[in-house]
Amino acid sequence: MTRKAYSFVRTFAPEPDRDLRVDRHYLLCASAGVLRLEAQGQAWLLPPARAALIEAGRPVRVSIPRQVTTASVLFDPDFAPVPPAPLTVFDLSPLARALVSECGAWGESDEPLTAYGETLFAALAAVTWRLADQPSPVVVPAGRSPELRRALRLTQERLGEEVRFEDLAAEVGVVPRTLARRFEAETGMTWRAVLRRMRVLRAIEELAAGDTAVTTIAFTIGYTSLSAFNAAFRELTGRTPTEYRASFRP
Template identity: 85%
Template sequence: MTRKAYSFVRTFAAGPTRDFCVDRHYLLCASAGALRLEAQGRAWLLPPARAALIEAGRAIQVSVPRPVTTASVLFDTGFAPPPPAPLTVFDLSPLARSLVAECGTWGDSDQPLTAYAETLFAALAAVTWRLAEQPSPVVVPVGRSPELRRALRLTEERLDREVRFEDLAQEVGLAPRSLARRFSDETGMTWRAALRRMRLLRAIEELAAGDTPVTKIAFMVGYTSLSAFNAAFQELTGRTPTDYRASFRP
């Protein structure tokens, strides 16, 4: 008999995208590094102090741009209700982070949970299910067509320098107007907005990776003005880059 809920911590090396699906509701928390998760034509960045709640049986794709350490909690479908959405990324509250740490004592085992452990896991489910109702804005633009996915990939490869939309259109074999229409139809945003979002998400990855100065990160992701970078970052996340990095730590 497997426990109704259990937890484990694991470190993953950088690696390519792989498929992921489990038969339990899955709470995935990044504690160092960042993951990318993709499902149903949408993708999310999962930096530290954030969590992803994945519905049981839901197939997603996971990529690890850099080494990452995660804390995972799995809930039997008879123990916890279906999550608010098939896949949601959200900020962990101090209470949720404490509960994740406390539940780490109970790994997978044939021994049943104690009454105390069941209470802890039930409290963690109640808190994180509620937090999942307020998703994080760190959503990555994703396309459906091969041309748009290639255009996004090329854009991501050139975030540290000037990128010309006309050059991208030519490289993917579409007229600029046609590519612009693909961006609108498949991502719900313009290419310029997608470029901005991708630069900020790359900045979040850099903030999670270490202690590189914020000014250097701003230039690394294509900004020539620190004030413009700070304003764009705060508009997306509601925090300054320095405050966002501080939130990664307990």
């Protein structure tokens, strides 16, 4: 019988979207690199120092734009309660990081957990389930209709360019007013707000990937003003880009 909870660390090469569904509650942490997760019409970015809590049996689409190393913990549904949401991404506290690291000593096995191990995994569940009540705002809508999903994909591909909404609508095959209504109805956001959020997400990927200067990142993702980039970044994350990068590194 497999343990009530276990942990493992793996490194994955870049790969396109694939579906993930596991029969246990899944705590997924990126220790190096970035993962993209999509579920229920929304997309999340998972950089270092963040975690995703996925409910057992819930389908999630995962993509790996660059090599990533993950630390994962799986909990039997009889061992840990149902997570507060099917998928939640949140910041790891220092205590949660320490517990994830300590739980790494117990991999998948037919041997039962020791009393100490069971206590550690129970503590990790208690801490991370509580953190999941305060999800990260770094999320973008994925869209439902083919037209909107294509508009989102085209926007994502052109973040470093001067993107015009009218041109986007023409490529999708609808008039701008119709596409604007689609954004409001399917995302609850304007296209401009989605663009701003996508640019911040791309900046987070770049911040996690290495030591590229913040100014270079800002210009690469389409900002012509460092102050405007810093303001947009702080509005979404509550931190400056430099502070956010520092949070990746314990």
